[in-house]
Amino acid sequence: MSDTTLPNQYEVHPHTKVVRGPKRATYDRELVHGIIDDALICHVGTVVNGRPAMIPTAHWRVGERIYIHGASKNRILAAIAEGEEACLCITHLDGLVMARSAFHHSANYRSVLIYGKGEVVEGEEGKMEHSRLFIEKLEPGRWDKIRQPNKQELKGTMFLGFDLDQVSAKVRAGDPVDDDEDYDWPVWAGVLPSTLQWGAPVDDARIKEGFEGQGYLRD
Amino acid sequence: MSDTTLPNQYEVHPHTKVVRGPKRATYDRELVHGIIDDALICHVGTVVNGRPAMIPTAHWRVGERIYIHGASKNRILAAIAEGEEACLCITHLDGLVMARSAFHHSANYRSVLIYGKGEVVEGEEGKMEHSRLFIEKLEPGRWDKIRQPNKQELKGTMFLGFDLDQVSAKVRAGDPVDDDEDYDWPVWAGVLPSTLQWGAPVDDARIKEGFEGQGYLRD
Numbered sequence: 526m527s528d529t530t531l532p533n534q535y536e537v538h539p540h541t542k543v544v545r546g547p548k549r550a551t552y553d554r555e556l557v558h559g560i561i562d563d564a565l566i567c568h569v570g571t572v573v574n575g576r577p578a579m580i581p582t583a584h585w586r587v588g589e590r591i592y593i594h595g596a597s598k599n600r601i602l603a604a605i606a607e608g609e610e611a612c613l614c615i616t617h618l619d620g621l622v623m624a625r626s627a628f629h630h631s632a633n634y635r636s637v638l639i640y641g642k643g644e645v646v647e648g649e650e651g652k653m654e655h656s657r658l659f660i661e662k663l664e665p666g667r668w669d670k671i672r673q674p675n676k677q678e679l680k681g682t683m684f685l686g687f688d689l690d691q692v693s694a695k696v697r698a699g700d701p702v703d704d705d706e707d708y709d710w711p712v713w714a715g716v717l718p719s720t721l722q723w724g725a726p727v728d729d730a731r732i733k734e735g736f737e738g739q740g741y742l743r744d
Numbered sequence: 745m746s747d748t749t750l751p752n753q754y755e756v757h758p759h760t761k762v763v764r765g766p767k768r769a770t771y772d773r774e775l776v777h778g779i780i781d782d783a784l785i786c787h788v789g790t791v792v793n794g795r796p797a798m799i800p801t802a803h804w805r806v807g808e809r810i811y812i813h814g815a816s817k818n819r820i821l822a823a824i825a826e827g828e829e830a831c832l833c834i835t836h837l838d839g840l841v842m843a844r845s846a847f848h849h850s851a852n853y854r855s856v857l858i859y860g861k862g863e864v865v866e867g868e869e870g871k872m873e874h875s876r877l878f879i880e881k882l883e884p885g886r887w888d889k890i891r892q893p894n895k896q897e898l899k900g901t902m903f904l905g906f907d908l909d910q911v912s913a914k915v916r917a918g919d920p921v922d923d924d925e926d927y928d929w930p931v932w933a934g935v936l937p938s939t940l941q942w943g944a945p946v947d948d949a950r951i952k953e954g955f956e957g958q959g960y961l962r963d
Contacts (some may be wrong), residue, residue, distance in 0.1 A: 540795075545818050566837055566851065570789035570796045576759075577789045577796065577828075581855055588857035599764050609796075616800040618765040618785055618940065621882055623959070626891040627875050628901075630882060630962040632785065636800055656846050663840055663849060670931040672845040682847075700948045713958040714948040721837070729919045729933040739932040740842070 531589070534738045540640055541693040549695045557694050560637045561586050561615055565662075569593060570612040573604045584613070585655075591639060592646075592655055597683040605643040605685055613639040620718040624701035625710040633697050633716060636682045640691040646684035649676065655684045664741045702728060750808070755856075760912040761861055768914045776913050779856045780805050780834055788812060789831040792823045803832070804881045805876075808908045810858060811874055816902040824862040824904055832858040832906060839937040843920035844929040852916050854937060856870075859910040865903035868895065874903045883960045 535541075535552040543550035551557075563585070569704045570579045578601050582593050591613060605611045619633040646655055656679070657668045674682075701714050726740020754760075754771040762769035770776075780786075789798045799820050801812050810832060814821050821936070824830045839852040865874055875898070876887045893901075920933050945959020 545815050565840070566835065566853075567790075568787040568798065568833055568835070570787075570798045570831070572791055572794075572796050575791075576859070577791050577831040579787065579789045579798070579833045579857065581787075581833060581853070583851065584958045596764050612789070612798045614787055614798045614800060616785065616787070620946075621784070621943075621962075623883065623886070624890070626897075627879050627887070627893050628897040630879060632802065634785075634800070638798065641793070660846050660849060663899075664842065667931075668843070668846070671843070672926050672929050674846050678845075678847040700950070707891050708950055709952060710891050711952060711955070712886075713945075713955045713960075714951060715959050716946045716948075717959065717962055718943040718946060719781075719940050719962075720943065721854040721938050724839075724933075724937040724939065727857075727935045727937060729935075731919070731927055732933060733928060733930060736930070736932045740934050740936065741932075743936055743938075744841075 535689070538691050541691050543693050543695060546695065547570040549697050551694045551696055552692065553694070556696070557637050557689070557692055558586065560617065560694055561591060561633045564615045564617060564689045567593070567613050567615045568602065570614070570705055571601055571604050571609045571610070578604070583659065585617070585658050587658060590686045591689060592658070592684060592686045594655065594659065594684045599683070602683050602685060606645050606683060607664055608642060611641065611643055611687065618719055620716045622697070622701045622716055623714055625703045625712055626716050629701055629703050631697060631701065633699070633718075635694070635696045637652065637658070637692065637694045638675050639687055639689060641687045642684035646686060649679055652679045652682065652684055706714055754908070754911045756852070757910050759909045762912050762914060765914065768916050770913045770915055771911065772913070775915070776856050776908070776911055777805065779836065779854045780810060783834045783836060786812070786832050786834045788820065788824050789833070790820055790828045792819055792828070797823070802878065803834070804877050806877060809905045810908060811877070811903060811905045813874065813878065813903045816900055819904070821902050821904060825864050825902060827855055827861060829859065829861055830906065837938055838917065839935045840917070841920045841935055842933055844922045844926040844931055844933050848920055848922050849922065850916060852918070852937075853914070854915050855912065856913045858893055858906055858908060862904035862906050862907045865905060867907055868898055871898045871901065
């Protein structure tokens with residue numbers, strides 16, 4: 526997916542300049558791609574009738590675009606399709622940072638924030654291709670094994686793409702950072718690490734005979 | 745925290761009525777509390793200068809209010825403090841739902857969506873109490889062991905509370921639901937379960953002598 530003609534960094538726009546905690550900010554293209562691709566869900570915000578609205582939803586990336594999908598009638602997707610700006614946020618919680626002072630408690634995380642207008646994927650062919658890309662993200666090779674979407678299903682589904690242009694990321698990792706005078710405070714300090722962990726696949730109660738135990742163990 | 749004088753269900757407001765996937769909707773107070781309390785971070789959306797904006801941040805709950813905090817100068821918190829409506833979303837990804845048809849692939853999840861205006865916690869006493877509640881959520885009993893906030897730290901931190909009133913939750917659990925005619929499709933179907941997993945605590949490189957290995961293993 527990497528395009529060697531692109532700069533290594535996303536351009537810093539007035540709207541994507543990280544003001545709070547600028548030392549944690551990064552615009553590194555490869556790092557942003559990694560944060561997006563490691564995640565299965567994002568939160569999508571927009572403005573509906575002047576009010577903030579949000580949904581969690583699955584996403585996938587193709588080069589310099591991120592895609593989401595949902596019911597065509599979903600009011601948030603419909604608002605974006607009609608031209609409302611959106612804001613997509615992807616967050617990995619990597620741990621809790623337990624400092625010596627209350628103030629310096631924090632989280633280790635990797636997050637990406639994307640602003641932009643969405644573009645509707647038009648036509649059956651494009652929708653079919655994005656159905657495939659979504660399924661292949663869930664399990665590489667699965668598309669050829671499943672029952673692919675029919676016309677009616679494609680018609681009822683909206684796919685929206687967003688350019689990766691107004692993009693920023695924030696990353697915090699490692700130890701707490703306390704004030705110098707607090708390092709002797711008599712308390713444990715460190716990190717409580719967290720990861721999204723995948724368990725053993727669970728067969729559907731109506732699994733087709735002969736397919737038991739064939740689930741795909743992620744990672 | 746439970747108040748037996750409250751109804752078991754949140755009121756369904758026009759704005760919180762779940763239209764898409766209404767079978768997954770719930771307004772059960774206890775269930776909503778559980779989804780909120782099980783999570784360490786939420787996504788907060790609002791409108792800043794007419795544009796959608798979002799941050800991931802830590803939260804905690806006290807009865808029928810949810811609280812967040814951050815730098816007083818944070819532009820999203822400042823906008824909410826000045827009266828912009830906010831939208832808070834908490835999402836647990838519990839698994840990927842692998843169906844026989846592309847269309848019925850889904851996720852198992854528990855999510856809560858809260859709309860409302862924020863109320864700023866004023867005064868040192870209130871800010872101190874919410875610092876305590878936040879730290880105690882991270883590790884019960886930790887507040888009495890750490891260096892508590894000083895005046896300057898409290899001054900630079902904004903705490904915002906949101907009533908749990910315009911609240912809805914969505915929950916999906918269990919097996920894929922395919923169309924009847926697809927159940928014989930020759931492919932594995934089921935759930936790939938996911939959980940946020942806590943690893944062994946990692947001591948700070950500058951851990952005080954005698955406190956090594958004393959980290960708190962969550963869950």
